[in-house]
Amino acid sequence: MRIRPPRPLVVDTLVALAMMLAAVRLGRQSVTQGWPELDASAYVLLALAHLPVVLRRRAPLMVFAAVQLAGVAYISLGYWPVVSAFGSMLALYTVASVYSTRIAVGCAAMMTAKWMYAGAISDNLPMTLVVNQALLFSLVLVWSGTLARRSGELARQLRAEQAERARREVAAERGRIARELHDVVAHHMSVISVQAGLARFVLDSDAATVRGALGTIEDTSGEALEELRRILRVLREDDPGGAASAAPMPTLARLDDLVERVRGGGVPVELSIQGVVRPLAPGVELCAYRVVQEALTNVLKHTHHAAAQVRLHYRQQELTVTVTDNGTGNADGLIPARVLAGGGHGLIGMRERAKLYGGTISVGPRAEGGFAVRLTLPTSATGARWGDERTR
The missing domain is CATH 3.30.565.10 (Histidine kinase-like ATPase, C-terminal domain)
Known part of the structure; x- marks a missing residue:
């Protein structure tokens, strides 16, 4: 039984719930870290800062803007800034994995500005540490997202090249089959046509010639059928013997037979x-x-x-x-x-x-x-x- 991979929306929903749970558990330690205890407003803002990532693949920029605004509101109310950071970091990675580097850097600058704002309004966060962390995280996220985007582009290009190569191989194989069928049918049918015309022409006057012509027709049609069967055995996918079970291709050793047939055609x-x-x-x-x-x-x-x-x-x-x-x-x-x-x-x-x-x-x-x-x-x-x- 083939196992289907989970859908991206399902994966993103689970990721959003996991980040929300991690943020809530971390937020419960706010008091021990010197920050206000979480209340109803804090939980609502945490939900707005994390749950929108469910739609990050469908609207990366909108999701990034939404979680950034929720994070700014959360920080403005004086809560511990780290607790609201998970969603915005994932949203920045998503933007970098979808859009150009210029757009990703612009979004990274916005996230860095948010962190600097948190350092500016709080006495608990050294500004130097905040700036260094903001730049480091932004750099890593943009770099990782850019690598993911380029890898995806290369994978799509590779799939397109493989599809094009497969199309060319199919076209070449069809051409080869067409040539083989033409070679088999055109030659043998030409001999048969000539011999049939000869037999009809002398039907009432030369019985020996008629018998010879019919014999040539019989031999030629039999060989044509054998070559057609060989081609069909090669083409038949469910043939366990495959190409190995097919009769050998004509070689120069069979030129004598070919010449005799043409001689028989007059x-x-x-x-x-x-x-x-x-x-x-x-x-x-x-x-x-x-x-x-x-x-x-x-x-x-x-x-x-x-x-x-x-x-x-x-x-x-x-x-x-x-x-x-x-x-x-x-x-x-x-x-x-x-x-x-x-x-x-x-x-x-x-x-x-x-x-x-x-x-x-x-x-x-x-x-x-x-x-x-x-x-x-x-x-x-x-x-x-x-x-x-x-x-x-």
Whole structure:
């Protein structure tokens, strides 16, 4: 069961009652200290000098003024000044904890003047002692209240920064999820759409092609569902396995499967790998895989009669991924304007992924025709296996 903290008004009420009780008990010793005994007027003034602090958080300046006036009246009637001091000291601390130092110093000067007034009208209080005590207490109370105010401001600023950081993290996570969903859905649905159109076109004339297209649709949709389940397992908060129970992210080792799917969609793809083929950081592998996937998806969606080339070049400190095609663009023979402008979730996702891992990416038409995507990522090798340049 969660225990709720007490409300400030309840706390201040208890504090006010405790100070009132302490003042009454101290006031009973007035006679032994050489001061008049408390009577009904003294008790009323003591109540007015302490009980208003119940509202000190709601109206600090008004409460300070009220308890100061009650204290001045109490002192003017010749009673022991110390007995009425508790409320005014707490009120001064509250003012310093809420308002600027200038206002707090002004209120401290008022309380000091009250104490000096008490020393001036009484023969029992040495003025030097009164002034020293008034200055000391005022300094300590203003300093303590100022520290409390600054601590509160820092705490509020910290909470605001934490809330803003959490908001940015949520936005970044939503963006990551959106990119993952786009990468999964856009690519697989593009393959399925092409294959479905092919199957419908040859439905009555080429049963073997129809069966092949349906098989590709079945495989592609199954893989899409598996990747969607993986993403949903990561997102599901009540999954006891969490992210650890999710299937592994796609890596460059799965490029062969990706290329085969695109080939099945009617686009000839050549995959070539150069240099030292080695395991890379998971994020780097996923970034490179998604960029290739998005580039090939764009070839499927935006070009006609195209052939594509995917080249991976492993260097000592970086990985270069190049995807080119010789397509003629859309039905008008042009590359879509939004692609040239860098719009769309896919191309934005490419750039964001590259930036996240410290890489660079260039996307645009080639002088000799077609389109090119070139990604360069810094790498950290955890192992290596040497291989010659190969083409599949």
